[in-house]
Amino acid sequence: MPKVYNWQISREMQYPYDGVRPKRQFGAVFNINRCINCQTCTMACKSTWTFNKGQEHMWWNNVETKPYGGYPQAWDVKTLSKLGPQRWENGTYVGKTIFEDAPQGAMVLGYLPPDDEWRHPNIFEETPTPYPQIDGGKTQGWSELPVHQTFFFYLQRICNHCTYPACLAACPRKAIYKRPEDGVVLIDQERCRGYRKCVEACPYKRPMYNPATRISEKCIACYPRIEQGLVTRCIAACVGKIRLQGWIKPREEAIPDSPIDYLVHLAKVALPLYPQLGLEPNVYYIPPRWGPREYLKQMFGPGVEAAIEKYTHPDHELLGLLQLFGVTQKIIERFRVTDTDAIAYDKNGHEIIRVPIEDPVIVRPPQHFNTT
Numbered sequence: 329m330p331k332v333y334n335w336q337i338s339r340e341m342q343y344p345y346d347g348v349r350p351k352r353q354f355g356a357v358f359n360i361n362r363c364i365n366c367q368t369c370t371m372a373c374k375s376t377w378t379f380n381k382g383q384e385h386m387w388w389n390n391v392e393t394k395p396y397g398g399y400p401q402a403w404d405v406k407t408l409s410k411l412g413p414q415r416w417e418n419g420t421y422v423g424k425t426i427f428e429d430a431p432q433g434a435m436v437l438g439y440l441p442p443d444d445e446w447r448h449p450n451i452f453e454e455t456p457t458p459y460p461q462i463d464g465g466k467t468q469g470w471s472e473l474p475v476h477q478t479f480f481f482y483l484q485r486i487c488n489h490c491t492y493p494a495c496l497a498a499c500p501r502k503a504i505y506k507r508p509e510d511g512v513v514l515i516d517q518e519r520c521r522g523y524r525k526c527v528e529a530c531p532y533k534r535p536m537y538n539p540a541t542r543i544s545e546k547c548i549a550c551y552p553r554i555e556q557g558l559v560t561r562c563i564a565a566c567v568g569k570i571r572l573q574g575w576i577k578p579r580e581e582a583i584p585d586s587p588i589d590y591l592v593h594l595a596k597v598a599l600p601l602y603p604q605l606g607l608e609p610n611v612y613y614i615p616p617r618w619g620p621r622e623y624l625k626q627m628f629g630p631g632v633e634a635a636i637e638k639y640t641h642p643d644h645e646l647l648g649l650l651q652l653f654g655v656t657q658k659i660i661e662r663f664r665v666t667d668t669d670a671i672a673y674d675k676n677g678h679e680i681i682r683v684p685i686e687d688p689v690i691v692r693p694p695q696h697f698n699t700t
């Protein structure tokens with residue numbers, strides 16, 4: 329099996345195909361700290377792409393409550409349990425990826441969720457872990473930073489348009505491809521015969537089977553919008569302004585004024601979801617400040633402490649860039665932070681938008697007071 333370099337695990341790994349990186353790679357950062365679980369993103373995707381017969385159970389974007397929620401149910405627990413213990417040493421993943429741990433005759437270690445696990449997309453919504461102690465009917469322990477003793481948080485999920493997609497690796501029809509111009513991963517609806525090998529192989533369970541057409545479908549990164557320089561529907565609709573879309577380079581080639589490169593590679597405040605699985609996913613998360621660190625490390629890798637520290641005490645440049653989340657429907661190619669403003673540019677270097685880093689304080693004059 330060929331070897332490819334995966335910067336998220338700091339080593340080479342086995343993958344069924346040679347690694348050819350696209351000219352540009354779709355990437356996004358989701359800030360978990362700011363999500364309000366309104367599901368506007370979920371409905372924006374649903375009302376655009378999955379409202380037909382056979383798509384009733386499909387939520388290409390979903391927001392689930394961790395640690396108990398999952399769509400399909402327990403998708404991550406099941407895959408992690410199959411993989412067994414996962415070990416990191418000095419920032420390098422030394423355990424096996426799902427490609428390296430594939431059973432005999434298969435490309436990927438995976439499983440096919442039964443139908444009932446797709447039935448409750450928001451199971452355990454807003455269900456926290458139990459309070460640590462109960463003393464005479466009173467709860468003990470507090471929800472205070474730095475770590476809440478009882479916790480939950482929202483995890484926003486779309487297809488990661490992985491650099492090394494498991495769905496693509498497993499498809500016997502070669503019906504899945506990665507677009508060279510933007511790295512978007514698509515299922516060719518003509519070639520697919522509905523074997524569901526992609527559903528089985530993707531550890532994030534993003535391909536979904538359509539029983540009406542008998543072929544599989546998945547998030548398409550709203551590519552018709554990307555082609556017009558616009559962000560996806562789920563990103564444009566986000567009420568909490570937690571999402572930023574752009575382009576991501578491998579760490580060695582990071583562009584300092586590209587917003588996603590800056591957040592992921594320079595500030596290192598945004599981390600991939602389950603990097604140890606080996607897919608080099610291209611959606612990144614700013615981890616929740618209050619989450620138990622060991623749980624978050626399993627989910628986002630060893631950079632969690634540093635990312636939370638950086639987010640809690642941002643420097644001026646990071647603070648500026650954080651103001652550009654959700655302020656424009658256009659894809660921000662470059663950004664610049666001045667003493668007072670954060671500025672976004674399009675691919676031609678034209679200014680798209682400029683926002684103040686600190687809102688001005690305006691005191692209502694006495695003649696406009698409601699009460700005297």
Ligand code: SF4
Pocket residue numbers: 486487488489490492493494495496513529530531532533534535546607
């Ligand atoms: S998240 Fe799953 S469906 Fe999306 S590209 Fe990666 S392996 Fe394929």
Ligand code: SF4
Pocket residue numbers: 372373374376377388389486487546547548549550560561562563
């Ligand atoms: S990128 Fe587009 S297709 Fe994918 S989840 Fe978001 S709205 Fe749906």
Ligand code: SF4
Pocket residue numbers: 362363364365366367368369370391484565566567568569570
């Ligand atoms: S629209 Fe934004 S804030 Fe609302 S649930 Fe989705 S990601 Fe969270």
